[in-house]
Amino acid sequence: MDSKPINLEKDLLKSYFWPRVYIHDNLIINNCWFWHGTIDRDNYGQIIIKNKKILAHRLSYYLFNGPLISGLCITHKCDNPGCVNPSHLEQKTSEENTIDREVRERNYMRNITSCKRGHKLEGSNLKINNRGDRVCLKCERIRYLNNKYSI
Secondary structure, three states, X not given: OOOXXXXXXXXXXXXXXXXXXXXXXXXXXXXXXEEOOEXXXXXXXXXXXXXXXXXXXXXXXXXXXXOOOOOOEEEXXXXXXXXXXXXXXXXXXXXXXXXXXXXXXOOHHHHOOEOOOOOEOXXXXXXXXXXXXXXXXXXXXXXXHHHHHOO
């Protein structure tokens, strides 16, 4: 992602951001700011501005902490993907994020022993991708052939 999420002034970006943020004075859960806009399948907040999808935590980091460094992830110190509190966000490499996920035991994929089609995730059928997820190679091959031959 670019160092600037979208080519708009910060004040205008904040006008998109703040109406979707919930900070409850009486409900303090790790001081998280909860995103009340659209959520993606991984529970990360997202917003569309000028036909461009922007992850809410990345927008928050940019608005309050400064530029996004190309090639780095914005990670949550609080382990809450829906949090947009800039003090809970930091930039890390993908490798650092994967190690952190393992150390803090946030990798839910670690306990999965078979894929959704029932193939065992072990030995020559198991690949760990760059996100640290367990990938079924038989299913990956099926997807490849389906795409190649339009099955």
